Amino acid sequence: MKTTAAPGSPAGLLVLWTLTRTALLLCVLKVIVFPGPDVTSDVSVIYRGWYDVLSAGTFPQDDVTWQYPPAAALAILSPGLLPFLGYATAFFVLALVADLVTLALLLYAGRGPGRARRGAWVWVAGVPLLGPTVYARYDVMVTAVAVAALLAGVRHPRVMGALVGFGALLKVWPALLLVGVRRRGAWVSAVVTGAGVAVLFAVLMPGAFAFLTFQKDRGTEVESLGALVFHVARHHGWEGEVLLNYGSVEFLGPYVNWVSTGALFLTGAALVWLVVWRALARRLEPHTVADAAFVGVLLFTTTSRVISPQYMVWLVGLAAVCLCFRDSRMGAPVVLVLGACLVTVLEFPVWFAHVVASDALGVSLLVVRNGLLVAAAVLGGRRLWHATVPGWRGVAGVPGPAPAAETPVAP
Secondary structure, rough: OOOOOOOOHHHHHHHHHHHHHHHHHHHOOOOOOOOOOOOOHHHHHHHHHHHHHHHHOOOOOOOOOOOOOOOOOHHHHHHHOOOOOOOOHHHHHHHHHHHHHHHHHHHHHHOOEEEEHHHHHHHHHHHHHHHHHHOOOOOHHEEEEEEEEHHOOOOOHHHHHHHHHHHHHHHHHHHHHHOOOHHHHHHHHHHHHHHHHHHHHHHHHOOOOOOHHHOOOOOOOOOOOOOHHHHHHHOOOOOOOOEEEEEEEEEEEOOHHHHHHHHHHHHHHHHHHHHHHHHHHOOOOOOOOHHHHHHHHHHHHHHOOOOOOOOOHHHHHHHHOOOOOOOOOOOOHHHHHHHHHHHHHHHHOOOHHHHHOOHHHHHHHHHHHHHHHHHHHHHHHHHHHHHHHHOOOOHHHOOOOOOOOOOOOOO
């Protein structure tokens, strides 16, 4: 007798999505108590406070924890669409809706020649690995916009550009989705949309760009790659401290500025590498735009002085888009990112106290998680380069057609 929910079928995928998302929703609603600190306070306290300010027609100009582009106001105000629910509950429901929309987009994208449902499976399996933090931040909403943009870019570059422009005004990083795009229409559409949304907010709401002044005094966040220096240094007489600063737990003290500057240097080096790749890449295929976006965001996430757990949602979404294409070279980097997601939920929130204390367990978790991200970034960049830059096809086992068979430029 056949079942309607076989493990590899869309029905089986939907069953798994329903089970895992029900568990996440029960966690953020506190029906199930998830170990570690309460991850929902950002919504019930911080977002709720911003909602009151934004509802009055202005941005939180005196709150240094507001470090988001102006369109983020739409995510914070969105629970007003469900006035029959409390603020936090409405936010969690809308996060669930964004999750479901993303799944629907990936399922649709997995149909047809050269496509696969494995992208949808990456999303269904990857999101719950991060625990309830996914629904307690607005990043899942931004990721839904980014996924829609990448998938639209295959046939509708101007639509992609408009979504990228809007997404960048939600949380900046979606601007990196254009790194592999050659069509001028996408870039023009992104600039016009982004500028239009920015001007609209600047005219209608005071303080739209106050967030730009709230970044300069930040330290090094305790979960970042650079933070490993101070986790070790604390055991050898370093005189700094760990404090809640600018909305995250950071190291503050001697030499922190040096490490933060080093992180900026690495990010700059990643940008230079992407520019050089873009200049040299010639063999671009339909999946190259998604692969390049995944690698670009992975590089910037890994080198950042802040690697908050919710950043991993971005990578899961972009990884899922990559694997909607059967010919994507990002299979192994995606597996590494999923492994990093599993370790992320252990370091936050489950054993975050150990991370803050810089003890053996906390430091080990960060070494493994950040090591997986570094490995994914290096491997992903290497595969992207080998697959697209002339003279590199077939090197190191990278599959692909013969060098002479140049493929058309992707949208």
